[in-house]
Amino acid sequence: MSDLLGRLRGRGWRMTSQRRVVAEVLDGDHVHLTADEVHLRAAARLPEISRATVYNTLGELVVLGEVLEVSTVGRAKRYDPNARNPHQHLVCSGCGTVRDVHPVGDAIGDLPEEERFGFAVGSVEITYRGLCPGCA
Amino acid sequence: MSDLLGRLRGRGWRMTSQRRVVAEVLDGDHVHLTADEVHLRAAARLPEISRATVYNTLGELVVLGEVLEVSTVGRAKRYDPNARNPHQHLVCSGCGTVRDVHPVGDAIGDLPEEERFGFAVGSVEITYRGLCPGCA
DNA sequence: TCTTGACTTGGACGAAGTCCATCGTAGGAT
């Protein structure tokens, strides 16, 4: 994330205060915020920013590959700025906390040919579930 | 699934025509329907069945462990009656088709101790993504 | 400084899901 603004400028993005503040909110490790959480934190710095702009900006960052959308079971999407470092997720079943994790092994290779149904398998998303120390 | 109705009766469920038709709709292999798809198919057999009842029944089946909710990225939840046979999913990025798959290996064991952040990891959910033969 | 098209905004709209007061009925009791 650290040079996200620079990369975006390089891609010809018009730099606005709204886009800057959204990018700032997404900075850090283990960041997996919902759109509304991003809006809340962005509005703390830039009170007039609209929900529509937050959604627009997040959508553009996803298309550019700078942010990942994380699957959920029925809840609001989470946005993950750690897109340059392939990783998986560990989610607390109690409080919902999300941590980035890096399993060893080759999950794609573990899917036997006869289980691929002719698909061209390109990626795998893994979610570990359990209780965090605080919730245990 | 085949004896779902019997198991539900054994758990003291009141058997209604609505619950029966929802259970029937969920019968089969590689079934991963949204609530609205379940409602549509159920209504073909029992036209008066309401959306609320479909949601209620699916929710109860999930609590009983007879049906699993499958994660999605921003789309409607999918309900999976194949809960007695642990498995993972292969999803077509083109058309959204979902297949049940059984990878080899031990995904939970592949998560190193120092990557567990003190969590008690209990389960793992894996989604393979790729293009199906029809979409390739 | 001027111009202009890209960006932002608020509100309407839509899809997915929940809630609730009321009505109906499965299944045990008689």
Place this chain on the structure above:
DNA sequence: ATCCTACGATGGACTTCGTCCAAGTCAAGA
């Protein structure tokens, strides 16, 4: 076979999450 009633079904209002749009604003190049 009939009665009772607690559990289940219903539909419509409501909430949450997200998209769309017409109108206004402004970043940045000329």
